[in-house]
Amino acid sequence: MAATRIPSNSDDAPRLEHRLRDVGLFVRQAFHTFRATGAVVPSGPALANSLTRFLKEREGSDSLSILEAGAGTGPVSRVIAAHLRPGDTADLVESNPEFADYLRELVGTDPTMSRVADQLTVHQTLVTNLGTDRRYDLILSGLPLANFNADEVREIFDYYFTVLRPGGYLSFFGYLYTKEVKAVIAPREDYLRQARSSWVVEEWVNRYSVGTERVLANIPPAWIHHLQKPDEK
Ligand SMILES: C[S@@+](CC[C@H](N)C(=O)[O-])C[C@H]1O[C@@H](n2cnc3c(N)ncnc32)[C@H](O)[C@@H]1O
Incomplete structure (x- = not known):
């Protein structure tokens, strides 16, 4: 009789342990600072993979400079780290000091991130305070714009x-559907605030969009917009 394959604990246990630690910290911070955190659990692998599409599908051999805004407990940062090539750099920006400390710890201890530790920099600040003298080829943003x-x-x-x-x-x-849900359950002021901020997002999407996708395999289900800054003439 063929033996049933039991998943090896040695492969899955560290990943599960990391995920549980990420979720535990994220839920606690979401409880204390929901406006800035903007979600109840960290992004899942499907969302992190789709968000990093332009890093994974890059063409050519030029090195890339990457900005991740709102890195949280690092689900997207780990995918970035896994796809960094020599010469690439990534700034991981996070305003919440607890998350920033956690990210620094991951850069030292997580196998995927520590492999490229000298290419990663964690900044504990609002992303708009980073300064305008920097230049990036790719920006990946997890900021809770709806808040x-x-x-x-x-x-x-x-x-x-x-x-x-x-x-x-x-x-x-x-x-997905945050505006529709707010229309039913949120105070009118909050609904109008979100409607106004989503019009600003739409302005930028209408000008620069090169693709939109839905990721249903996430809690909660999400949309992603990909924008491209035009080349200089
Ligand atoms: C929806 S969570 C996303 C976290 C993570 N990227 C993920 O996918 O699980 C948003 C994150 O953005 C951070 N954040 C909110 N406003 C920020 C700002 N202005 N600058 C930098 N980080 C910010 C929050 O602390 C939180 O960790």
Whole structure:
């Protein structure tokens, strides 16, 4: 009789342990600072994989400089680290000090991230405070735009398009149906605030979109927009 294959604990246990630690910290922070955290659990692998599409599908041999805004407990940072080549660099930016400390620990201890530790820098700050003297080929944003007001969203997109190189890509995500749910359950003021901030997002999407996708295999299900800054003439 053929033996049933039992998944090897030695392969799966560390990954599961990391995921449980990530989720535990994320849930605690979401409870304390929901406006800034913007989700109840970290992004799952399907969302992290789709968000990093332009890193994984890159063409040519030029090294890339990458900005991740709102890295949280690092589900997207780990995929970035797994696809870094020699010469690439990634700035992982996170405003919450607990998450930033956790990310620094991951850079030292997580097998995927520690392999490229000298190419990763964790910054504990608001992304718009990083400074405009930097330039990036790729920006991956997990910021909870739906929780911000229209002026904050405009400031964030202005910043991204200032530091993005011509021809570079911005990929960012949000959650499906938040506006529709808020229309039913949220106070009118909050619904209107989100409607106004989503119009700002739409302005940028209408100008620069090169692709949109839905990721249903995430909690909650998400959309991703990919934008490209035009090349200089
Ligand atoms: C929806 S969570 C995403 C976390 C992680 N990228 C993921 O996919 O699980 C948003 C993250 O953005 C961080 N954040 C919110 N506003 C920020 C800002 N202005 N600058 C940098 N990080 C910010 C929050 O602390 C939180 O960790």
